[in-house]
Amino acid sequence: MVPRRGALRLRHPSGCELLLDRETLELPSDAQQLVVLLPADRETVRAVDRLGDRTPGRLRAV
Structure with missing residues (x-):
């Protein structure tokens, strides 16, 4: 189910709240869908940066 x-x-589990936007990318040639979760606000961006202990503002695949 999509x-x-x-x-x-x-x-x-660390206690922070995350607000994520769900986007669905349809791949018609394969009849597949890809669901992408993106931070919806600046607080979520900062929380994800802290959780991943990474350079702020850089994207990465999860």
Whole structure:
């Protein structure tokens, strides 16, 4: 089942709250879909940076 598009609010085990936008990319040649989760606000961007202990503002595949 493909998740709905729109905002998804999660509470990470570390205690921080994450607000993620769900986007669905359709791949018609393969009849497949790819669901992408993107930070929906600056607080989530900062929380993800802290959780991953990485350079702030850089994207990475999860």
